Amino acid sequence: MTATILDGKALSATLRGEIDAAVAEFTSQHGYAPAIAVMRAGEDPASVSYAGQILKTFEKRGMTASLHTLPETATQAEIVALVQQLNADPAIHGIMVQEPLPKGIDEAAVKAVLSPDKDVDGVHPVNTGRLAQAAPVGRPAGVAPFFVPATPAGGLEMLKRNDVAISGKMAVVVGRSTIVGKPMALLLMRENATVIVAHSRTPDLAGVCRQADILCAAVGRANIITADMVKPGAAVIDFGVNFVDGSMCGDVDYEAVKEVAGLITPVPGGTGPMTNVMLAINVLEAARLQAR
């Protein structure tokens, strides 16, 4: 039996349609569009390319996107000053600080300067903390509104839009990064899954993974999740972005695992296309919160 393919391209197209309608409604109501500022120091090629993608995506949605760059030689004070200027600008609703920042820059200190209300990338510790403190879904959250990093938010959306049951299920997240693994674990916990966070020090990774009704891979190593590690029928969400012989692949041995799993995200075309869309949803939400 071959797994159902969770098509991130198709789902992101559906979501773009929903966003376009919501942005049009917001804009006609308020007289301005939701606006993101992307900022970067230096010319890291991947950052340059990603910024271009974001600007194009947002403009197609009827949103405003601006790029703010500093040279590679920018100091901590100059970077912080730019963040503060964007924080203070009422015409900007969301700010994304592109990483990596130049060597010697204290990234944590830059993130901590972001206004949490404009931190649409969910990197400020107060947003991580609210996610961690939030009560399970269905109850009052008990915390102020918060932003979740777009990549794990996209993974969760794929599960929900495909009617994958989460509450009462076993979920395994392999990888504990700040931007994917840990927030994904916290999101699944909020949805009432029993969550295992596995990583490089996990003694029996295969045995741990085989417990998963929902298996999320966020390691950054090609083919680390093999077919013997997957429970038959499991939903497999692959956040990995790796290049092998010039081709993009995820963390999951896709060809073999899709014969065991019940649902699976391909790479490319799975979680990747969801990320910009979830970022756009966060910017729209930030604009709404700031318009109150």
Place this chain on the structure above:
Amino acid sequence: MTATILDGKALSATLRGEIDAAVAEFTSQHGYAPAIAVMRAGEDPASVSYAGQILKTFEKRGMTASLHTLPETATQAEIVALVQQLNADPAIHGIMVQEPLPKGIDEAAVKAVLSPDKDVDGVHPVNTGRLAQAAPVGRPAGVAPFFVPATPAGGLEMLKRNDVAISGKMAVVVGRSTIVGKPMALLLMRENATVIVAHSRTPDLAGVCRQADILCAAVGRANIITADMVKPGAAVIDFGVNFVDGSMCGDVDYEAVKEVAGLITPVPGGTGPMTNVMLAINVLEAARLQAR
């Protein structure tokens, strides 16, 4: 084989000795003692009693402790104003807001007003977020200094002081509260354990618990952890505080489990006595950070 009893009374006495020496050194160096402010609105009997304990404990350590009370009828604005006054007072290094606050008060909004630098109880979302974002121990944390809630910090200290291996081990935390379960899970993750967070919606709680080399119970239900749920030789940390027929007990069926576990904390006399001591350590650390 009977488990080794992890004696919280004895360990907290050892730690008090260490704190007393460190407080004396701090005080002679700076000319003032580390100071905590405990604040409360209303006269909840458990809060009144706990405040009394804290004040006594801190004064015995040579630290300064002050109590700040508002009536049960205090408004949100009055409570927030008191927090802000304590934030601004340079003679106070740590603030603890006692819960429950009166009905109708937005507790999350009160916590969010606390200065994170004085949040020695680790309840501000920025402190939770830094704990969640912090890199594994042994690497640069990658975040600003932060405070961990005293109860889970005490549980971790008991493991460490008894040379329980954590890295590479399986840890199960039963309960996902903001004040114990979730921070304990994040602490164990930082220490390189593979962590499972189980709760009321976990399908096979016994099977999940039996995976644990380190089993932490933070549910608040007497005897929910029975002997058949414990892997022989496991370290069992009981955070539960329950009363059955007027006697205090934990979440673990202590008499039966101590015949299976390798190490176990009793209730009373286990994690409980550690809490005030860990709070004192946090206040000393806050005073040090503010003296820089």
